[in-house]
Amino acid sequence: MSALPRGFYERPTMDVARDLLGKLLIRPGSPTRVARVVEVEAYLGERDLASHARRGPTPRAAIMFGPPGFLYVYLVYGMHHCMNVVTEQDGVAGAVLIRGAEPVAGFESDESRHPLAGPGRLCAGFQITRGENGLDLCAGEFFLADDGAGRPRVKRSARVGVAYAGAWAARKLRFYVPGNPHVSGRPRR
DNA sequence: GCCACGATAGTG
DNA sequence: ACTATCGTGGCG
Numbered sequence: 001m002s003a004l005p006r007g008f009y010e011r012p013t014m015d016v017a018r019d020l021l022g023k024l025l026i027r028p029g030s031p032t033r034v035a036r037v038v039e040v041e042a043y044l045g046e047r048d049l050a051s052h053a054r055r056g057p058t059p060r061a062a063i064m065f066g067p068p069g070f071l072y073v074y075l076v077y078g079m080h081h082c083m084n085v086v087t088e089q090d091g092v093a094g095a096v097l098i099r100g101a102e103p104v105a106g107f108e109s110d111e112s113r114h115p116l117a118g119p120g121r122l123c124a125g126f127q128i129t130r131g132e133n134g135l136d137l138c139a140g141e142f143f144l145a146d147d148g149a150g151r152p153r154v155k156r157s158a159r160v161g162v163a164y165a166g167a168w169a170a171r172k173l174r175f176y177v178p179g180n181p182h183v184s185g186r187p188r189r
Numbered sequence: 190g191c192c193a194c195g196a197t198a199g200t201g
Numbered sequence: 202a203c204t205a206t207c208g209t210g211g212c213g
Contacts, residue, residue, distance in 0.1 A: 041196070050196070052209090060209060078206035080197050097196060120197050130208095161196050185198095 001026065003143035009068035013087040013094035017042040017175050020085070020096060020144065022152045024104065027126050027142045031106040035116055035125070036149070039100030039176040039183045041159045043084070045093035050165035053093035063134055064093040071142070073123070073133040080120030083128050085137060085144070098122060099160070099174075102182040118184035152177045160185060 001024065009016055017040045027033045043051035045064070052061040052074070063072045064086055072084040072095050088094035101116045107125060108115075116122045123129070126142070137143050156172040163169050176183045 043196075052196080055210070058210065074196085075206095075208060077195060077197050078208070082196060084196090099196085118198070159196070164195085 001145040001147060003138050003140060003145060006067075006069045006138050008144075009085060009087050009137070010089055011087065013042045013044055013096060014173070016085070016087045016094075017096045017173070018154060019151065020098070021154055021175055021177060022149050024145045024147050025098070025101055025126065025142075026145055027106075028140070033106035033126055034104040035101035035107070035122075036104055037098060037101050037144075038152075038180045039098075039117075039174070041097040041099060042173040042175070043095045043097060044173070045088070048165075049168040050159060050162035051093070051095070053095075057093075061093070064095045066090060068094075069136065069138045071128075071132055071135040071137055073128055073130050075130060076120070081123035081129050082119040083123050083126075083132075100176070100180075100182045100184050102180060117182045 020037050020040050023037050025035045045053050053064045057065045067090040068086050070086045072086055073081055076082055084095040084097045086095050099119045101122055103116055116125045154175050155178045157174045158170055159174045
């Protein structure tokens with residue numbers, strides 16, 4: 001299965017976010033880990049007050065202003081990692097936060113837990129840390145792919161944990177597969 | 190330099 | 202509802 005091409009990411013962030021649902025996250029290794037994306041959030045760039053890009057291309061956020069198809073990983077609350085894919089053409093900030101995925105292969109069928117629900121657990125499951133920040137998603141070490149499953153039914157809601165962002169907090173920039181148990185936290189339906 | 194504050198998740 | 206835990210960025 002081959003990686004989605006750069007052109008997939010070089011589009012409006014909202015389109016990339018919506019189209020990422022149903023795609024496969026693949027990390028070749030021993031074992032190769034595969035999971036299907038079921039929850040994402042769009043972060044629209046400098047004007048988006050909930051985005052790390054809101055303060056311009058600071059050292060942390062600069063990657064969001066760069067070329068599309070690269071991984072942006074950061075640490076939240078001093079203990080969890082979050083993974084994003086960079087969108088939009090080079091010079092324009094944008095990213096999609098991947099928040100939940102359904103295990104397909106390579107994960108322990110660990111009791112009744114949902115090991116890939118929520119951005120922190122998703123990164124833990126794929127062993128993604130800041131060491132993977134800036135990784136090229138079109139190069140094969142870690143990538144997204146289309147297995148022809150098609151886009152699932154999609155619902156939208158406000159994003160999680162961005163209440164501070166004023167009017168931007170209310171915008172429905174979270175996309176998820178309703179009813180899927182690997183969707184994190186609240187509005188799961 | 191220094192400090193307030195998170196794009197969270199597990200426990201009570 | 203509480204809190205662990207630390208990098209980022211704002212400010213001086």
